[in-house]
């Protein structure tokens with residue numbers, strides 16, 4: 001009797017990629033991180049399908065350690081619990097186009113094309129913000145010599161033990177994940193996988209903590225936790241807690257769809273620059289943060305968006321695979337820096 005060794009077969013990863021289908025599906029990206037190119041392509045194409053419909057998805061299997069998320073979340077709660085005077089000491093410099101530090105009042109809806117910024121800013125979003133940007137760290141490279149020098153204004157840090165470390169560690173994790181997602185985007189758009197790499201290697205990303213206080217009194221008519229807006233960068237990675245009065249995204253028929261907080265997930269959404277790059281094949285969908293129902297209005301809420309913003313001078317114009325003679329570019333070319341500072345100025349009157 002002879003014994004035969006079974007033939008060695010490559011292990012095929014055929015776990016599902018879409019875990020929950022829908023307008024904002026839940027996608028497992030762990031297979032893409034395995035390095036197997038076929039699997040990467042499958043995940044990339046799944047994400048691309050979502051980017052063509054809602055531009056919003058939740059991802060799991062992203063590899064960001066849970067304790068980094070927990071530490072930045074706890075640090076954020078501690079910061080916003082400081083008294084007004086302590087927070088106001090960190091108020092963003094009036095000249096800072098990136099609004100680093102404690103945020104000023106504004107309304108994101110004022111950034112929309114055709115909006116009346118003056119009127120909307122009078123109905124400020126019912127939120128407070130804290131913003132960190134790598135360009136504000138000592139010695140940070142990445143801003144071209146001809147860019148406004150105010151982009152290099154320093155970050156403002158609260159005097160809270162562990163706060164700065166928690167933010168820097170979380171930011172580093174987001175940078176890694178954002179680069180990975182941009183590579184999947186490139187694959188999905190039939191570009192070389194590294195096509196976006198040199199457009200984001202000196203990125204100017206705001207990591208912004210949003211604090212939505214409990215609402216003792218009913219908000220004014222039309223006033224929201226965050227006004228209706230699209231995001232302005234290439235993609236956003238959002239951590240949100242599950243408190244009531246949360247994120248909603250508008251679907252194709254104009255209905256508002258809740259984006260529930262799923263344990264261990266991040267919400268990913270496309271920003272305006274991705275829509276410009278893809279000639280509107282991908283959509284930068286508008287969203288908002290609603291007020292909680294009155295019976296649970298005392299609940300506060302926190303979220304942490306990382307708004308991946310390409311290099312200051314990165315040209316943002318229709319990419320080669322998204323245009324043809326009968327589909328000419330629809331948007332005027334711009335640059336990342338010009339686009340971002342224009343939007344921040346409209347929302348906050350900077």
Ligand SMILES: O=C(O)CCC(=O)C(=O)O
Nearest residue numbers: 210226240247289303305
């Ligand atoms: O708080 C959220 O869930 C989303 C906030 C948001 O859309 C933003 O800050 O751009």
Ligand SMILES: [Fe+2]
Nearest residue numbers: 229230231287
């Ligand atoms: Fe947003």
